[in-house]
Amino acid sequence: MILKALLLRPLLRRPWRFLVTVVGVATGVAAVISTIAASRAAIASFAEGIEEVAGAARLEIASPGGLPETLLAELRPVSGDALVVPVVEETVLLLELGDGVRLLGVDLLLDAEVRPVLSGDRELPDLDATLLGFGALVSRRLAEDLDIAAGDALSVSIGGRPRSVEVAAVFEADGLSAVWERVLIMDVAAAQELLGRVGRLDRIELVPRGSVDLDELRVRTDALLPDGLAASPPGERRRFAEQMLASLRFNLVALSAISLLVAGVLIATTLATSVVQRLFVVSLLRSLGASRARVASVVLLEALGIGIVGGVLGVAGGFVGARLALASVRFTVASVVRGIPASEIRFDPQLAALGLAIAVVTALAAAVLPLMEIMSVPPLQGLRTAPPQRMRTRSRLATVAVLLAMAAAAAALARMPAIDDLPIPALTAALVAMAALLVGSGLLLDTLARLGHAPFARLRGAALQLAAAALSAGRRRAAWAAGSVAVAVALAVAIATMVSSFRATVEGWTTSGMRADLWVRPLAAGTGVWVGRLDPEIVTIAEELFGPETADPFYSQTVAYQGRPVSFAGAAFDVVRFHGSVPFPGRDSAEVFDRAWRERAAVVNEPFATRFGIGEGDTVRFELPGGVLEREVVGVFRDYSRSHGLVVVDRSDFLRFFPDAGPDDMALFLPPESDAGVARERLLEAVRGRFLVEALDNRELRAAVLGAFERTFSITTALYLVTAVVAVVAVLTVLLTLVGERRRELATVRAVGGSRGQVLAMVVSEAGLLGLAAAAAGTVVGIAVGVILVKVVNLQSFGWSLELVLPWSSLVTMAVWVVATCLVAGLPPALVAARMQPAAVLREEG
Amino acid sequence: MTGAPVVELDRVGRNYRRGDEEVHALVDLSLTLDSGELVALVGPSGCGKSTALNLVAAVDRPDRGRVTVCGVDIATASENELVALRRRSIGMVFQAFHLVPHLTVEENVSLPLALDGRRDPDRVLDLIDRVGLGHRARHYPSELSGGEQQRTAVARALVHRPRVVVADEPTGNLDSRTGAAVIELLDELRRSEGAALLLATHDARVAGAADRVCELADGRLVGRRS
Structure with missing residues (x-):
């Protein structure tokens, strides 16, 4: 019962x-x-895919820029204790998919003992097709997505060069990680040829045989390797990747x-x-x-x-x-x-x-x-009618004291340094600020009602006054709704503040730092994400077309600096010293690069400088595959990409240590009075049929950067929607309840002369007041949280200095949106109230 | 008694559905109420007293017959006309007081005026004084005794100078002494304001104060006495 x-x-x-x-x-x-x-x-x-792809391999040898294949022969002495497995791996653009996939070149004969996808009771592919020609194994899921089968051809873009790969077989990835769904597996020799890496490997994996002691195997392997190379578990590479x-x-x-x-x-x-x-x-x-x-x-x-x-x-x-x-x-x-x-x-x-x-x-x-x-x-x-739940002075003072304590705690936390590079105290401060909304929402509603309540007879609009009074009386219920809507508003406002600050900063950055006339990059995936590098030949073509003094190819590798991953890059200092490139606050970019070129120095981005405490005049020292490189830092530039850190040296330095696998992209500084449109057509004509690249002029480049930025932060739109859903659910729930509880009161109002319209206005006003209170409190706290995100969290997380720009129009839009949503959400309860038959309710309620 | 009656019920019928059952709350009820007159409706529970009051208070409409209040036909009047009638011509007093719990005495009394977009603080305070609650004007209903709450309701019912006051068992929730005081107050104010009063009651003493008593049973008028 x-x-x-x-x-x-x-x-x-x-x-x-x-x-x-x-x-x-x-x-x-x-x-x-x-x-x-x-x-x-x-x-x-x-990161998570690294160990999954590594399969049974317990040790691996890897180096930025790859390894010579001849190393396999050096490792022959340990081949009795471990399978020595060569691997080539690269992310390539699969044109049919319009997205990047992992191309894995392995020894298919050996690999049955390494990777789960090729081992066990899984049916092995027709190895002849795979070993002869560019045959690839694809997962059942990928085959189904692309509607392809064994014998069909696939097109991949490698360094902008379109290549054809034949589907040799389809493998089942059931029960395996999702990583395997976006993998093309090829024979290592075919992969080397396809990627233009003949004679080079990306890593060598060791799979111990039987009960071989791993530590002993590691020691013996290290003894066979040249200086600078060592065997390590795949988990270390994963940890390295995770750090990035x-x-x-x-x-x-x-x-x-x-x-x-x-x-x-x-x-x-x-x-x-x-x-x-x-x-x-x-x-x-x-x-x-x-x-x-x-x-x-x-x-x-x-x-x-x-x-x-x-x-x-x-x-x-x-x-x-x-x-x-x-x-x-x-x-x-x-x-x-x-x-x-x-x-x-x-x-x-x-x-x-x-x-x-x-x-x-x-x-x-x-x-x-x-x-x-x-x-x-x-x-x-x-069982009795509940008296109005008005706050007592003591409760109000206690709430104010708690709010002040929370504000002080948030301020103190926001000033604390990051913990292990993670802005934990600052984010805690943001959470404390938002929690304050929940603590303070009752007080806010009570205050709002008092403001509208005292001069009841003097103010116009009985409906609004009744609404304010009712909201205060139902404070305990309404406070939850106001609190949850305010938290959603604060979140949206904070993110909007961060995005607006970010956008303004990036706009300034593109204006001052992007000076190239043309910018060439590999064809982007359908998702807009760039995959792979440019083929080295494209640099040669550009230099032949426009002169060597115009091309600034940008090369990069991920290397370790003080045990942590950073991007090590090479740029054409001899070119950018005449034009300038990335912005150095308060300094002339061309002058900085001229000095870097003359003194064979380095420049670093702001996240690197922040993370490692490096400034102008300091020296950075890298242990690279070919030896040690030490360079003085002559400039710290603003950069809103590589947040793990970027060090740029002259390309001649870079190419001394790494083989020319092609640049990530290339900037072209055309001679004065050149037409960028004409130049682009010349370049695209020269590569047509051979390479798939994109060339953007200066305006397009800035638009592309800002477009990428907009897409990165398109989640803010979702936040508007989340805020709306929260507002609707919270307001609807609470007002329906309040209306249900106040049936007798609403019927009385009707009986003593209130019209349906006034009752409707009263309940909708409650919704509006609730929304207004939530929007006001949420906006104030949201701005505070936004400042924490912009000035503390971004700096501690990514090393980015951002200019604080409050998005006033967005804030107004958000407030209007929230109040409007609350008003709309208040309509159903208001209609319920307005349709109430006073006679029936009064009879029912006694 | 002069002129046309302020309230006229002519062969009025009103039915309700209670589950599958059709309840005949009023059957052919005819009744008039002249200006300044006090009429009491008496009868056992469920006899139709409250239904009749709801019709006169313009919060309900008849199924059959005609209800006219201050010249307005309740059955055919628009919703807006009924609202205007309630705001300007009718005052209501309920058995359970029905004060708005989160409004003070002063605000509850001024509610009918506020709903009509009017203000008359002097009138409000005067009425509050007259019902003996001058010292309680800023109090909330939950801070008042039952008698005080009903006195507030009486002031609210009269604040806009209605021509008809409808009171449904106004003493039903009060002890006899307090009930008598409330009725005395209601009658005194009604007289001074010149309003007609139609009240439903079980209390013989209350009925005894009426100019006329109409007895209802099973929705029908079964007796009248003056």
Whole structure:
């Protein structure tokens, strides 16, 4: 009977309440799951894929720029104890897919013992087709996506050069990591030839035979290797790779945590409202003899049900949302590391379980507090009309004191240094600031009501006054809604502030730093992410067409500096010293490069300088494959890409240590009075049919950079939507409850002369006031959080100095959007109130 | 009693559905109320007293017959006309007081004026004084006794100088002494304001103060006495 009275009947009679609560839970869970799933898919193949691809290999030898194949012969003495496996690996653009894939060149005969995809009871491909010609194995998923089968041809772009690969066989990747779905496996010799790396390997893997001692094998292997090379577990390469993405990963995790916060608040709002509105029935049942435990178990059972249903829907929605968010997250990743193939968004049972757990735990936790509240009300008191829940002066002062303490804590945390390069204190400060919204929302509503309440008779608009008074009276319910909407607003405002600051800074950066007339890069993937490098021949073609003094190819490799990954790059100092390039704050770019060229010095980007504490006049020392390079730093330039750090030396220095595998891209400084459009046509004509490249003029280049930036931050649009959903769910839930609780009052208003329109206006005004309060508080806190993100988090995470630019128009739009959304969300409860028949209600309510 | 009646019910019928059952709340009820007159409706619970009051208060419409209040036909009047009628010509007092809990005494009393876009602070404070709550003007309903709440409701019902006051069991939630005081106050104010009063009551003493008593049973008028 208790189950029926408290749960089943209300569910059947007012299913929308249950539905709105479920939607609240599902929205929160979906936000968390989509953020995590999209981040994982965008990053997975870069770091997590390393060990997966390494398979049974326990040691590997690798070096930036690759290894000579002759090293295999040097390792013959250990071949009795371990399989010595050559590997060539590169990300290439698969034209049919319009995206990057991992091209893995391995010894197919040996590899059956190394990689799971080729081992065990899996059917081995027709090796003849693979070993003769450019035959490749592709995964069943990729084959299905592209509708291809063995014998079909695939086109890949390597260094901008289109090449054809034959599908030799399709392999099954069931039960394996998603990484394998975007892999082309080829014989190592074919891969070397295809990639133009004949005689070179990217790494050599060692798979110990039997019970060989790994440490001993490592020592013996190291003894056979030349100086500067050593065997290490694949996990070390993974850790190295992870370091490059550590900041990014942390920020994505932080974004997930913030989603979780919003989700938690939303879930708490809907559940708390749902529980508190049972006060009357709970009191009645208790006065009739129901035990606390029995009532509590039914309420918690409902929370559990809502958690499970909302969790399942949220998980499903989260995986759909992840597909939509993937492009945006990949762009963010591409700002750190170019051309990582993305994994498909696959259903992940662990992540689904996490989503479900979040929903259930948060739902139960959210139900406990209000449950305690209604259980603490003596049954007879609960049956009486609730008096207005106005805040007492002591409570107001206590809340103010807590808010001040939180503000002080946030300010102190924001001033603290990063922990292990991660802006943990600053992000905690941001969370504290947002939590303050939840603490202060009750006080805010109370103050708002007092402002409108005192001069009741003097102010116009009875509906608005009644709305303010009612909102204050229902403060405990309304505060949850105001708090959750305010947190969503604060989040959106903070991100908008960061994006606006970022955009203004990047615009300034492109204007002052991008001086080239033309910019040549490999054909971008359909997703807009660049994959691979330019073929060295393209540099030669450009130099022949426009003169060697015009071409500035940019070469880069990832190397270790003080044990941490950084980008080591080569640029044509002899060219840029006449034109200038990247911006050096307060200095002439051309002069800095002229000095760097004359003194054979280096320039570093701001993230490198920040991360390693390097400034002008310091010396950087690199242990590179061909020896040690020491260069004085003569300039620190602004850079909003490689946040792990970038050191640029003259290309002659770079090419002394690394083979010319082609530049990442190339800038062209055309002679004065040259027409960039004509020059571009000449270049494209010269490479037509041989290379797939893009050439952008200066204006297009800036537009492309800003376009990439916009795509990176397209997630802000999603935040507007999340804010809207939160506002709708919170306002709808709370106002429907308040209207339900105030049936008698609303009927009285009608009876003493209130029109339907006034009742409608009253409830819509409540929604509007709620939205206004949330928008005002959310905007203030959002700006504060935005300042923390711009001035502290960005600097600590990425080493980027950003100019703080507040997006006033966006802030106004956001406030209007939130208030408008709340007004719209207030309409259904308002219509319920307006349609109420006063006679029937007064008769029913006594 | 002079002129046309302010309230006229002519063969009025009103039905409700209660689950599958059709309830005949009023059957052919005819009744008039002249200006300044006090009429009491008496009868057992469920006899149709409150239904009749709701019709006179213009918060409900008849299914059959005609209800005219201050010249307005309740059955055919538009929603706006009914709202205007309630705002300007009708005052209501309920058994359960029905004060807006988050408004003070002063605000509750001024509510009918505020809903009509009017202000008359002097009138509001004067009425509050007259019902003996001058010292409680800034208090909330939850801070008042039952009698004080009903006195507030009486002031609210009269603040806009209605021509008709409708009171549904105004003493039903009060002890006899407080109830008598409220009725005395209501009658005194009604007289001074010149309003007609239609009240439903179980209380014989309250009915005894009426100019006329109409007895209802099963929705029908079964007796009248003056």
